[in-house]
Amino acid sequence: KAGVTQTPRYLIKTRGQQVTLSCSPISGHRSVSWYQQTPGQGLQFLFEYFSETQRNKGNFPGRFSGRQFSNSRSEMNVSTLELGDSALYLCASSGDLSSYNSPLHFGNGTRLTVT
Amino acid sequence: ELKVEQNPLFLSMQEGKNYTIYCNYSTTSDRLYWYRQDPGKSLESLFVLLSNGAVKQEGRLMASLDTKARLSTLHITAAVHDLSATYFCAVLKGGSQGNLIFGKGTKLSVKP
Numbered sequence: 232k233a234g235v236t237q238t239p240r241y242l243i244k245t246r247g248q249q250v251t252l253s254c255s256p257i258s259g260h261r262s263v264s265w266y267q268q269t270p271g272q273g274l275q276f277l278f279e280y281f282s283e284t285q286r287n288k289g290n291f292p293g294r295f296s297g298r299q300f301s302n303s304r305s306e307m308n309v310s311t312l313e314l315g316d317s318a319l320y321l322c323a324s325s326g327d328l329s330s331y332n333s334p335l336h337f338g339n340g341t342r343l344t345v346t
Numbered sequence: 347e348l349k350v351e352q353n354p355l356f357l358s359m360q361e362g363k364n365y366t367i368y369c370n371y372s373t374t375s376d377r378l379y380w381y382r383q384d385p386g387k388s389l390e391s392l393f394v395l396l397s398n399g400a401v402k403q404e405g406r407l408m409a410s411l412d413t414k415a416r417l418s419t420l421h422i423t424a425a426v427h428d429l430s431a432t433y434f435c436a437v438l439k440g441g442s443q444g445n446l447i448f449g450k451g452t453k454l455s456v457k458p
Contacts, residue, residue: 264444274448287445325443334379334391335444
């Protein structure tokens, strides 16, 4: 079974630009979550999607947005990039609520550098 | 507000020694996770702990959960160099399936 796939692996952008990151969950998983990891703030929750609906959102500005498609693939978008947005962005997927004993499965991440 | 605290944040061990990483959390949660992260890599799931008194073991690692004390421990037995990594505990925020609150991580270095 293929794992969580994130593309691209690396991105370099300039301040003020926007960026779109993509995540394909494990086949059959309908829940997708996004996290930002930085040395200073650690791992922080961005948002969670289930069946194309955003269920939870973390404490990030409106420049951060996401969506989920009918095939459970998800994208996140960051507009008007700032230097502080440089981070590793991780996507995680999980099954439905009956898979109580299962962990969130993380992808390899997208390393975003803003210059 | 749900907060997760890990200690220590840095741990330098000699091979063959035992040690414990502690994870305290501030409010009730259904699930507690332990993950491992190698430098430049993603998060690898180690354990999912659901109920009070739960204990799980994999190789030299053993995790336990005390929901009354809101405390989980990750015990390392007879450490080897391959265990060098950063270990995170995370607690599931209520009402969600994918909203994990992470501790700051414990960077473990095992020296020969």
